[in-house]
Amino acid sequence: MADLPKRGALKVFLGYAAGSGKTYQMLEEGQELRRRGVDVVIGYFEPHGRRDTIARTEGLEMIPRRKLAYRGAVFEEMDTPAIVRRVPGVCLVDEFAHTNVPGSEHGKRWQDVESLLEAGIDVHTTMNVQHLESLNDQVWQITGIRVRETIPDWVLAQATDVVMVDVTPRALLNRLERGVVYPPDKARKALENFFQESHLVALRELALRQAAHEVDTRQAQPEEPGEQPEGPHERILIHITAEPSSAELIRRGKRVADHLHAACFAVTVCPPAGLDQLSTPHREAIERHLNFARNLHVETRVLTGEDTALALVEFARLHQVTQIFVARPKYGGFNRLLGRNLVHRVVRLARQMQVTIVAERHRPGS
Amino acid sequence: MEAEERRARHGRLKVFLGYSSGVGKSYRMLDEARRRRERGQDVVVAAIQPQRPPEVEALLNGLEVIPPILIDNVAVIDVARVLERRPEAVVIDGLAYDNPPGCKNRWRWRDVQDILHAGISVIGSVNLQFIDELREQVEAITGKHITQTIPRRFLNTADEIVVVDAPPDLPQLQEPGTPGAAPGMNSQQRLSALRELALVVAADVVDQQLEYYLESHGIENLWGTQERILVCITPRANAAAMIASGRRNADRFHGELSVCYVEQGELSNDDRAAVEASLAAAREARAQVVLLHGEDPIAAIMAYARERGVTQIFLGHSFRQSWWDRIFGGPVDRFIRAAEGIDVRVFPH
Numbered sequence: 136m137a138d139l140p141k142r143g144a145l146k147v148f149l150g151y152a153a154g155s156g157k158t159y160q161m162l163e164e165g166q167e168l169r170r171r172g173v174d175v176v177i178g179y180f181e182p183h184g185r186r187d188t189i190a191r192t193e194g195l196e197m198i199p200r201r202k203l204a205y206r207g208a209v210f211e212e213m214d215t216p217a218i219v220r221r222v223p224g225v226c227l228v229d230e231f232a233h234t235n236v237p238g239s240e241h242g243k244r245w246q247d248v249e250s251l252l253e254a255g256i257d258v259h260t261t262m263n264v265q266h267l268e269s270l271n272d273q274v275w276q277i278t279g280i281r282v283r284e285t286i287p288d289w290v291l292a293q294a295t296d297v298v299m300v301d302v303t304p305r306a307l308l309n310r311l312e313r314g315v316v317y318p319p320d321k322a323r324k325a326l327e328n329f330f331q332e333s334h335l336v337a338l339r340e341l342a343l344r345q346a347a348h349e350v351d352t353r354q355a356q357p358e359e360p361g362e363q364p365e366g367p368h369e370r371i372l373i374h375i376t377a378e379p380s381s382a383e384l385i386r387r388g389k390r391v392a393d394h395l396h397a398a399c400f401a402v403t404v405c406p407p408a409g410l411d412q413l414s415t416p417h418r419e420a421i422e423r424h425l426n427f428a429r430n431l432h433v434e435t436r437v438l439t440g441e442d443t444a445l446a447l448v449e450f451a452r453l454h455q456v457t458q459i460f461v462a463r464p465k466y467g468g469f470n471r472l473l474g475r476n477l478v479h480r481v482v483r484l485a486r487q488m489q490v491t492i493v494a495e496r497h498r499p500g501s
Numbered sequence: 502m503e504a505e506e507r508r509a510r511h512g513r514l515k516v517f518l519g520y521s522s523g524v525g526k527s528y529r530m531l532d533e534a535r536r537r538r539e540r541g542q543d544v545v546v547a548a549i550q551p552q553r554p555p556e557v558e559a560l561l562n563g564l565e566v567i568p569p570i571l572i573d574n575v576a577v578i579d580v581a582r583v584l585e586r587r588p589e590a591v592v593i594d595g596l597a598y599d600n601p602p603g604c605k606n607r608w609r610w611r612d613v614q615d616i617l618h619a620g621i622s623v624i625g626s627v628n629l630q631f632i633d634e635l636r637e638q639v640e641a642i643t644g645k646h647i648t649q650t651i652p653r654r655f656l657n658t659a660d661e662i663v664v665v666d667a668p669p670d671l672p673q674l675q676e677p678g679t680p681g682a683a684p685g686m687n688s689q690q691r692l693s694a695l696r697e698l699a700l701v702v703a704a705d706v707v708d709q710q711l712e713y714y715l716e717s718h719g720i721e722n723l724w725g726t727q728e729r730i731l732v733c734i735t736p737r738a739n740a741a742a743m744i745a746s747g748r749r750n751a752d753r754f755h756g757e758l759s760v761c762y763v764e765q766g767e768l769s770n771d772d773r774a775a776v777e778a779s780l781a782a783a784r785e786a787r788a789q790v791v792l793l794h795g796e797d798p799i800a801a802i803m804a805y806a807r808e809r810g811v812t813q814i815f816l817g818h819s820f821r822q823s824w825w826d827r828i829f830g831g832p833v834d835r836f837i838r839a840a841e842g843i844d845v846r847v848f849p850h
Contacts, residue, residue, distance in 0.1 A: 350696050
């Protein structure tokens with residue numbers, strides 16, 4: 136039996152806005168690798184009409200894109216099978232967070248990249264910090280924009296290296312005004328929305344701290360697997376409900392768990408008769424949240440019990456949980472007493488544990 | 502103060518910050534000079550590092566150079582010629598050099614200030630290891646004693662600062678340590694530690710810029726760019742555990758830690774001593790210690806938390822509860838209710 140190929144290495148060029156130079160730097164390094172004799176191909180490249188960047192593709196083999204028809208229009212996507220057949224040493228893939236057109240075998244480009252890595256191909260790719268799933272609420276708080284194309288944090292965590300491609304907001308705005316980044320129409324819209332200077336400065340800070348975190352986790356790899364380098368071993372439990380706030384709670388709990396190198400579980404508590412007893416919308420909302428947690432690599436369980444707080448705390452105790460995450464009750468709402476009682480009781484029952492009450496974020500002025 | 506310094510001068514300062522020599526600061530700087538020239542800006546080079554890889558040499562060939570003067574075998578920027586030539590921008594590699602005795606300024610960064618005040622912009626570079634305030638931290642990683650540095654406040658006056666980042670396995674990176682330094686760390690780990698420090702320093706500079714920008718444009722505070730943890734101390738709280746956890750969390754998130762105590766009238770001697778001990782522990786943990794006042798402790802804490810952009814409040818919880826608490830909600834309940842938009846972490850006593 137043939138050996139499975141060794142998994143390829145992933146390198147991510149991290150920025151905080153379009154036009155920050157991620158693709159440029161990726162291509163420049165690709166050229167340098169080619170000069171050193173590495174077999175480099177371009178798997179996907181988005182030219183955006185940027186001349187300086189296009190010039191950097193010269194001499195690099197480009198794997199033709201695949202055309203897919205969808206609703207009467209033709210879309211072009213990365214031809215993952217063709218790249219796998221070609222087996223290059225390194226494949227350059229632009230726009231890691233891209234969503235494929237329906238009809239592709241994977242919904243997301245990062246899943247295509249997974250296949251390339253599994254085929255033993257090294258991949259270099261580009262992404263902006265706002266596409267990281269766990270920062271979704273913070274990015275919304277800063278910019279007012281809900282980013283829909285997200286990448287689960289564990290995908291970035293798998294990268295061998297994450298390199299920060301830094302540029303100052305001022306330089307970025309200059310580029311935008313000179314028409315280097317987008318055509319004039321799009322540039323004007325961008326300047327009014329996403330590209331406000333305060334947004335860019337804030338996103339840049341997020342990116343720098345994320346890059347520092349990526350360096351930190353890679354160097355904190357314990358020598359012995361399973362050994363904790365410092366601090367007590369933390370275990371985090373997230374309480375999932377049908378409430379929309381569960382999504383933010385999951386992102387928040389998982390982000391804290393990742394930073395503390397903690398194990399992370401998510402549970403929902405339903406009546407003794409099981410999930411089927413719940414109304415359809417209620418059950419579907421819970422299932423959606425459980426599924427969301429699993430996609431972020433959070434282990435999930437469905438518990439049954441009459442008393443939610445008690446079931447939660449008993450599970451936590453049994454699994455040596457150190458910190459329970461619950462949503463902040465909505466005050467003044469219809470079921471305020473219920474929510475308040477739950478938090479109150481969890482705090483009282485969880486004697487040795489910490490309880491984190493996560494508040495929904497608001498935008499200033501909204 | 503730094504903002505005033507920026508306003509007083511007319512040239513703009515842009516600094517490329519790298520964590521080691523060899524990451525590509527000179528290349529990025531000269532590449533920027535090239536692009537500015539192509540756009541019609543009058544750019545000259547006034548100082549460049551003596552050891553240059555071929556790609557840096559190639560960029561340099563297309564640029565005008567005002568050579569430094571040699572005094573006692575030390576390269577010194579020819580400030581007089583730069584001022585006389587009056588370009589729009591000047592490239593100065595290696596900001597952290599001392600000038601030899603007899604020069605007008607003792608340090609190169611002072612020369613840079615003179616040039617900026619004359620209305621000429623400066624594109625400069627510095628290695629993280631040469632920032633004065635980081636000397637101890639850097640020395641703990643590299644074991645090298647650094648003598649020529651620039652002060653952090655000079656870096657803070659930069660209009661723009663750019664991190665030049667690269668993975669620590671680049672072959673051209675210099676071994677950053679001396680043998681025996683930082684036991685248990687190899688060369689790659691030392692480089693990684695420096696790299697992380699550079700990214701955090703840049704994030705902190707950017708954070709200051711953000712605050713200044715929002716203030717000067719009258720924009721309401723914009724929070725969420727970093728984790729800010731506030732630990733609330735009471736005489737009976739298990740302060741040691743909360744502070745230790747706060748420190749660990751702040752470090753992991755590369756964020757900020759504050760510890761607050763709301764002054765209350767009469768305290769028993771024991772309680773007073775407990776509070777003092779907790780605040781001392783907080784200072785020991787490099788937390789910012791805040792003493793708050795106010796009739797209503799929760800209101801005082803929330804007011805401070807909002808002003809500071811706190812994202813997580815750590816609170817102690819006691820299980821002794823009065824009948825009053827049970828009916829009207831104890832302090833923890835009132836706290837959670839008040840903490841709109843802020844996470845509350847409740848610690849057991």
